[in-house]
Amino acid sequence: MNGPLDVAPPLAASASVSGNVAPVVALVGNPNCGKTALFNALTGSRQKVANYPGVTVEKKVGQLATPAGRAIKVIDLPGTYSLRARSPDEEITRDVVLGRLATEATPDLVICVADASNLRLALRLALELKRVGRPILLSLNMMDIARKRGIEIDLERLSRALGVPVVSSVAVRRGGIDALLAEIDRALGDLPATAPANWHAPDAAELRGAQHEADRLLKLAVRKEGRLDPGTARADAIVLHPVAGLALLLAILFVMFQAVFAWAQPVMNLISDAFTWFGALVGSAPLPELLRSFLKDGVIAGVGSVVVFLPQIVILFFFILLLEDLGYMARAAFLMDRIMGGAGLHGRAFIPLLSSFACAIPGIMATRVIDDRRDRLTTILVAPLMTCSARIPVYTLIISAFVPNREVWGFVGLQGLVMFGLYAAGILGALAVSFVAKRLFWRSKASEPFMLELPDYKLPQIKSLALGISARAMAFLKRAGTTILSMMILIWVLASFPQPPAGAAGPAINYSLAAMIGHAIEPVTRLLGFNWQINVALIPGMAAREVAVGALGTIYSIDGGAEAADKIGQVLAGQWSLATALALLAWYIFAPQCASTLAVIRRETGSWKWMAVTFFYMLALAYVAALIVFQTAVALGAG
């Protein structure tokens, strides 16, 4: 899938620059403090809550009405430990708080959000925010968890010592934010005249002083601070164990990919049957021949062949969101740091790269959490090599047509194993490319430090999980209905016009524009074993990888008659050699078959150069890989 992952509606920045407008309240806090959950509770906005530091990449804005009837605008800012920004994410937080962003009104009130069971670093941030000189209040979130762990916080004492109003909140519970709402009302009731922000980047001595002050406050107002959550300790004994932890990580990845392949099958069959039935219905309708062909072969078969992969995408996102919300992602980064470091990647690159298994676009956007520019560029370069969900339709089609569905070693499906191998090839390719890039482009520098908080495990909220999955499923369906549908129509036109002359022999598509294009580039692709039908499918596949499946369906359906659309795979098995199928799989591992990904790379790196570098290195890798696979397979007798 190529659609952006971030599902929060881009609310227009309301013009609070002049006149009598809604007051602006900004949420600032450490990563993992439950800030996004609080934002959801305040605004009812739909977006995801996660545990990995820095997941709140986009700026999020919502509206709410306070109990006193005041309409206010709430901004959810990226998590940070300090206004001393080190990444593009944290720069946004700093600039909004300080009123430096021209497009954003300076917040009238800053709410410093803190995890009540993990106050120490948050208090230092609160002290820094207080120095800015704007109205501020401290909201102690997840008070229920803190209480359960026996942590007692004297809110009044803390408030007096800190010189800032302090309220408690439980974002995930109904009524858990009433005190906060009341305090917001009170604070907005008597706003002082806006003073210019008073802040400079603190040096080490100032930071140290602030942390000592925070520790003093902690001692004053909090009892029983500091114990490690027993559940987290027990789980980490296994999850972070040097050997067991890595084995568990591999097992999780393996189960994930087996599940994507096996669990989705019954539902996929249902969807496929439904589209076949619908196609047959339209096929027998009393319509002009050309229109009937357009609806049945162009629209229904085309869109159906993509929508059928919805169950797999839902399962993949279920796993990714679940692991994120649990707090496992930061652990995975810890386990992978050394292994990825060997290939020249930063441990923090693990999350963006794992997201890229769903779609490279959110993955590339998630690289904003990597502080160092060069580490970030390397990650962006290799992110498209991770097997995104848009490749699944192509892989599935070819695997089910060419790989026998049987078990090996008694319990592992051979088809699932091949799928796993394709994923592995993408990962190894990415590691190799980053290894080379690190040495080619920037060999002299020591790598950026890996420093990351490992948050306590949290039970995922089913509602937030469901919202996250459904938003992504909707994004996929929307793409199937817009971009993909229009590409399908284009393919149908290319494959249907010009119509064959009267009395011509052979299938009609042989006379079409599609055939001309396919034939024209055949000399280049012949070495890879690609026939002109594949070439035709690859061209619209640039808009979205999965379109190639629908395109093959359209091409072969028109070519081979009505029943072929139902069983594209069977037709392919009859038309292609095994060598061709394997070469196409190899091509798909590496090929830059996605215009949206390239566009995002251009945007995130701010340069055409890196987009071009990505496109050409991937194209070269794909060609060479497909060439080697095809020629080897032919030599071994699979031609």
Add this chain to the structure above:
Amino acid sequence: MTTLATIALGTADVGFRGRILALDMQRAQGAGLPGAELERRLIELGFVEGATVELLHQGLFGGDPIAVRVAATTIALRRREAMAVMVSHEAMP
């Protein structure tokens, strides 16, 4: 409570418990950041003098990275950077 020795956190073993005595950037020459910046980042993650530390976990290869309990927070970092954190080994009461 007896103070046994002063070592760099980057050389400590799993199970080590102690207290931070000082941050010494001279000890972390191999770090990926200039000293002044490394020091500020360490402080921002809670590594200040007087804080208790416990080394909870380490990675498979070369015992790197390490997961350290600093007061009430668990932080993952590499040994290279942890060399800057000077800690006293304390026998726990």
